[in-house]
Amino acid sequence: MRLDNMLLAEGVAGPEKGGGSAAAAAAAAASGGAGSDNSVEHSDYRAKLSQIRQIYHTELEKYEQACNEFTTHVMNLLREQSRTRPISPKEIERMVGIIHRKFSSIQMQLKQSTCEAVMILRSRFLDARRKRRNFNKQATEILNEYFYSHLSNPYPSEEAKEELAKKCGITVSQVSNWFGNKRIRYKKNIGSKQTERGAMAPQNKMQFLSPQNLGSSSSFNMSNSGDLFMSVQSLNGDSYQGAQVGANVQSQVDTLRHVISQTGGYSETLSANQMYSPQGISANGGWQDAATPSSVTSPTEGPGSVHSDTSN
């Protein structure tokens, strides 16, 4: 019975559903979903599964046919024997039962070896699934957009995760992983930048408005963040107060200005101002004062860093 259930679940037994199985689809979704390579793997998996399915059904048919033929043969023999000796219906029934039991044990072996084949195929596929695949650019942009526009509270709800997963073509757990990685790397990057600066700025304890902090902390406290988080306006030139920061930071700003002028900002779809402007963030109730992540930080770049990405 368990074998039957498994074969049904794997789509080997039962009606064919487009040559594949629910398991294949689930495995494909879990494998990262977004890449075209994945669909190749997926179709490969389905092809092999369908091969197994075909063999299984062919063999099953053969066994059933053989079973029927053998039963008929035995019945004929018994009929012939009935001319010489009396044969009770019970005896016939018993003989048929023996034949069916024999064939059903053979069928069981077939099911067992089919299950083994499926398990081997599945384990191979699952191993492949462990292979890390980078999300495509669009997916990363969508995730970054959400992250930076919810910087004061980068904890998407289940619904938001589902929405993001759908948009990005990845699973909800991948979205969770991404946000987990993103938060920690973002924070780490900011921390390392602050350490670099050391005495330059007062110590800032950066915290997200994490579920743990929700009760006690008011927000993602970034006050006194010094030069690390320069406002968009600052970077665009006019109001930047160089006196507050060191000369090295000023040169960074120059570099960043250059980057802005070269790249035109964050992305084609989202301007830097939209993404990281203090207005946008404070509207969220998050960042305080000048504690604004630089608009020049690309989705793959942490605040204050020109290249190193704290993000995923």
Next chain:
DNA sequence: GCTAATGATTACTA
């Protein structure tokens, strides 16, 4: 080949 980036996993915590 080296290194940084990044997705996934694991152990731990609140």
Next chain:
DNA sequence: TAGTAATCATTAGC
């Protein structure tokens, strides 16, 4: 149970 922190393993750019 969701989130954090550390780490692993793979990918990608040089």
